[in-house]
Amino acid sequence: MLYHFLYKLTEVWFGFNVFRYITFRTAIATLTALILSFVLGPWLIRRLTQNQIEQSIRTDGPKSHQVKKGTPTMGGTLVLCSIVTATLLWADLKSLYLGLVLLVTVAFGMIGFIDDYLKVIKKNSRGLPGRYKLGGQFLIALAVAIILYGYSDFPTTLDFPFFKKLQLDLGLFYIPFAALVIVGASNAVNLTDGLDGLAMGPIMIAGGTYLIFSYVAGHTQFADYLQIRHVGGAGELAVFCGALIGAGLGFLWFNAYPAQMFMGDVGSLPLGGALGTIAVVTKQELLLVLVGGVFVVEALSVIVQVVSYQWRGKRVFQMAPIHHHFELKGWAEPKIVVRVWIVSIILSLLALSALKLR
Ligand code: 57M
Numbered sequence: 001m002l003y004h005f006l007y008k009l010t011e012v013w014f015g016f017n018v019f020r021y022i023t024f025r026t027a028i029a030t031l032t033a034l035i036l037s038f039v040l041g042p043w044l045i046r047r048l049t050q051n052q053i054e055q056s057i058r059t060d061g062p063k064s065h066q067v068k069k070g071t072p073t074m075g076g077t078l079v080l081c082s083i084v085t086a087t088l089l090w091a092d093l094k095s096l097y098l099g100l101v102l103l104v105t106v107a108f109g110m111i112g113f114i115d116d117y118l119k120v121i122k123k124n125s126r127g128l129p130g131r132y133k134l135g136g137q138f139l140i141a142l143a144v145a146i147i148l149y150g151y152s153d154f155p156t157t158l159d160f161p162f163f164k165k166l167q168l169d170l171g172l173f174y175i176p177f178a179a180l181v182i183v184g185a186s187n188a189v190n191l192t193d194g195l196d197g198l199a200m201g202p203i204m205i206a207g208g209t210y211l212i213f214s215y216v217a218g219h220t221q222f223a224d225y226l227q228i229r230h231v232g233g234a235g236e237l238a239v240f241c242g243a244l245i246g247a248g249l250g251f252l253w254f255n256a257y258p259a260q261m262f263m264g265d266v267g268s269l270p271l272g273g274a275l276g277t278i279a280v281v282t283k284q285e286l287l288l289v290l291v292g293g294v295f296v297v298e299a300l301s302v303i304v305q306v307v308s309y310q311w312r313g314k315r316v317f318q319m320a321p322i323h324h325h326f327e328l329k330g331w332a333e334p335k336i337v338v339r340v341w342i343v344s345i346i347l348s349l350l351a352l353s354a355l356k357l358r
Pocket of ligand 1: 055056057058060061062065068073074190191192193194195196197198255259261262263264265268302305306315318319320321324
């Protein structure tokens with residue numbers, strides 16, 4: 001909103017022209033979201049504590065988690081408010097792609113909010129039943145995929161990272177595929193969110209990687225030079241990614257070990273969903289497997305554990321998701337978290353090399 005207003009003022013003074021640039025608006029969106037999270041964080045923690053919006057800890061998990069009992073949760077509301085406010089202020093709201101990413105973020109946030117509300121406030125340990133949670137996510141993701149499919153400029157082909165000539169036209173099947181990417185990313189991030197800072201680090205790293213891909217995909221010359229698919233209007237997603245990084249940094253200040261608050265499903269579901277949608281819109285869907293490799297491994301560890309237990313009656317990991325396995329092996333929580341961040345950075349660098357290696 002401020003972008004539209006300030007940019008118009010170029011007629012009054014040429015200096016306002018700076019608001020035209022996505023790079024500048026990305027930088028101030030990052031700072032805006034960061035400042036909002038920093039300033040509102042302590043207030044939110046106080047309010048959550050006063051209202052006893054606190055995490056209950058399962059007794060069958062690692063014993064070390066019992067000290068976390070009473071930690072305020074639903075801090076994801078802070079992350080969402082910071083991202084949405086910063087994006088609305090600094091992005092070009094005429095962009096359809098940005099609108100779709102915001103839609104998924106807010107709608108998945110509402111699903112997560114209902115789940116947290118039922119668990120934490122209504123003390124219903126199951127929360128929102130899985131079929132409603134997953135069903136709601138699929139409905140929203142399918143709606144987004146159908147809108148993209150109906151948009152004449154949007155290709156239904158799948159590009160393969162590192163292989164510039166390899167393409168697969170999915171046609172109508174692009175709709176369920178895109179929905180699966182969005183819902184899969186959301187749930188994989190949710191599973192990862194089980195140690196202080198464990199999810200937010202890789203979310204920001206993935207956000208930073210897609211910030212670069214959005215900018216390049218939206219820029220005719222850069223996309224042409226790097227021979228990646230040009231997606232007109234995708235550049236505005238860089239502003240969203242900047243806001244995500246700023247809000248994430250602000251949240252991490254309070255979520256760093258020992259955490260003063262958790263994000264809850266109201267944070268993990270929309271952040272994963274947003275990353276999935278950005279991957280779809282920038283036509284870098286398959287690259288998300290690499291960029292979000294940490295989330296993929298966490299989700300796979302659960303699948304392997306459940307399948308192995310059902311078929312062989314034996315567990316592969318001491319406990320799934322895999323971060324619990326490392327905890328039970330005796331690794332300190334901050335060590336697991338920092339090592340996962342390091343792996344995530346390496347994966348993102350590999351993904352960025354796809355810009356040149358093709
Ligand atoms: C998210 N939620 C955390 C917090 C966070 C199918 C099965 C694998 C599902 C899985 C599951 O429920 N995953 C959902 C995991 C929880 O954190 C809350 O949830 C939000 C995210 N949705 O924001 O509000 C706990 O995680 C810890 N935590 C931190 N710091 C953070 O910053 O320490 C979270 C954020 C918090 C806190 O302890 O209470 C969670 O783990 O519940 N289930 C599991 O992960 C369970 N695994 C399991 O049952 N494994 C089985 C089978 C089914 C694969 C096996 O290995 O045999 C474990 N989770 C827990 N205890 N808590 C095991 C037992």
